[in-house]
Amino acid sequence: MEFLALFLALLAFLLAVPVPRALSTARFRSRSPWSAMLLWQAIALAGGLSILGAPMTYGLAPFGESLPEAVAEVIRLMFAEDYTALAEREVHxxxxxxxxxxxxxxxxxxxxxxxxxxxVLASRRRHRDLVRLLSTPVDGSPGADLGRHSGLGAQLDDAHVIEHDAPLAYCLPGRTYAGSVTVISRGLLDQLSEKELAAVVAHERTHLHQRHHLLTMAFDAWYRALPWLPTARHGREAVLELTEMLADDGALQHHSRDDLLRSLALSSPEEESKEAELSRHSSALITGVRLKRLIVPPQPLGRPAASGILSAAAALLLVPTGLLLTL
Amino acid sequence: MATLGDLERSVMSLLWEGDTSLSANDVRDQLGEDLAVTTVLTVLSRLEKKGLVRRERSTRPHRYTATASREEHTVEMLNEVLGTASDREAVLARFIGGVSEEEAAALRRILK
Incomplete structure (x- = not known):
């Protein structure tokens, strides 16, 4: 068991420092955001497992040969208050x-x-209440004022329009897909063409369809639990960037690259505008890498490389779990 | 048949538009729909629970006002979207707003 503890400690260190650092700048992520996402999720789980497993197996080592046996022995000794047994087992x-x-x-x-x-659930509920009260749903309400885009109702379908000049679009995940909302601002509606708007909505809808909010949840929690760990922050940002790439890819299935790019450019802040002020506070979600892969689409990752990454992710999860269970 | 959500919207619009506080009876009269006062009271207490409406208990019948203007609520909402990283968890990654000025300028050049 001491050997296993050492192995897990080494794994915990690797997964906490060098691996996330390398992965957050790895070039393959723009070629295959999906495999990078899987790898990140595996790292989060295996990292947690090894960080807990290392001290646990070390502490349990004197109490027994296997994990269940040692746990049972610790519990027995706790109730028995058998100090001589502690000494015999050389418990330090x-x-x-x-x-x-x-x-x-x-x-x-x-x-x-x-x-x-x-x-997150509570603040989403509150936000959804506000959206419902402050915005106009596009579908079904004849009063929905789409400005010059009156023909766009069907494509925007369940989107909500909020009266604000800052050009923005976002989505708010609900418990079910039907309970989710896509919100677009009046400013965005005024600045984009119909095709560009449709591309934006498709992007947001991909977030919801692929349940990106669940993929980022573990990393939000890691960051909240260990904010001093730089990799917790890097991991969170890297995963957010990947969700954006995945949503871009989803939008590109039915919309043109130009429309998506133009919607990004037109809706980004002009200098010295009030909107620019608002958005400067936010961390950049449109990173250089994301823009680059939109402008110059990279070669998708080859099958051997992709399956290699998949096996690495699987091994990360299975090896520590297997060792903990079989020993 | 209007849903509770629709009613909440109409009631909030009333409270936001008028400057004065309203009683449940006022609200029913101004909505001009065939509503029971109890329904209006239900809607108002739901809104109160959500922190959108304040009830003045000193008068009889109780009178209701909006806790903040429509604009203030919009700003609160958008701050959650555009705001600091820590409270952005609720909404999923807004689409835009994160491009730096240089990147935006470069993009516009490319697309022109």
């Missing part, structure tokens, strides 16, 4: 400390995940 205070650490850390991670989930 560091073993006890490691066990406590893994329990506290596990609780912290779990609670943070839960709290992040509840908080």
């Amino acid at each position: 205070p560091t073993h006890i400390f490691a066990l406590c650490f893994s329990v506290v850390m596990g609780g912290h991670l779990l609670l943070t995940l839960l709290r992040t989930y509840m908080r």
